[in-house]
Amino acid sequence: MDRQRISRLAHADHPIAAPLADTTVERLLERAVPEGARVLDLGCGRATWLQRILALRPDAVAEGVDTDGAALALGREESRDRGVGDRLVLHEGDATAFTAPHRFEVVLSVGAAHAFGGLLPTLAAARRHLAPGGRVLIGDGFWEREPDTPTLGALDAVPEDYADLATTVDRVVADGWTPVHGHISTLQEWDDYEWSWTGALERWALDHLEDPGAVPAHRAAVEHRDAWLKGYRGTLGFLTLLLRPSLLPPSTPR
Structure with a gap:
């Protein structure tokens, strides 16, 4: 069974x-998406984020791109079925090569940084599509604590794949972004997600x-359950950031 089908089945409940x-998700979208926004999701999957946005903002329009x-x-x-299909356009293709004839007030990419080669390349892709004054909502992993060998093996990862929370945010800021909101996923959110993933399959x-x-x-x-319970549970974190391009001069943290 191919990985895309496994992912579709695993996300049936989540x-x-x-x-x-x-x-x-509701709180993040309330902050991220203004009325009347044009929204793009890079790596949209089944477009769940975009459907939620269109239900929340009746005058918004959205596009998504994914290979599945x-x-x-x-x-x-x-x-x-949700009555938002007339405001949604979905493109099948590589999100890293996607082009559009217009820019977007909001660009999302949550949990898809692997497709771009990491967090900063994902932000570079988002910047190409962002309208002046726009916002980016991005989510990716970070190390809650230093990963041990079982964790790295379970994730097929190396320590350099992620950084700790403070370093992750510092790298985003150094890349020219200003965080205006964020969320660190709780252990309960992680556990709910993983039980849903494995249970649905x-x-x-x-x-x-x-x-x-x-x-x-x-x-x-x-x-997957073994990798989670015997590997990365409590070590791999997940950070979602709402960002705007930096316009103010950089300051030196105390």
């Missing part, structure tokens, strides 16, 4: 593909024993 509670055509088809169907496998994908889905759930 369509926001990040360790963020629904109330957190099946997820985009699901997003189009869901957006029609296991449920699908048990309900589709005749499907050739049942055993691979079960194995993927077990491997």
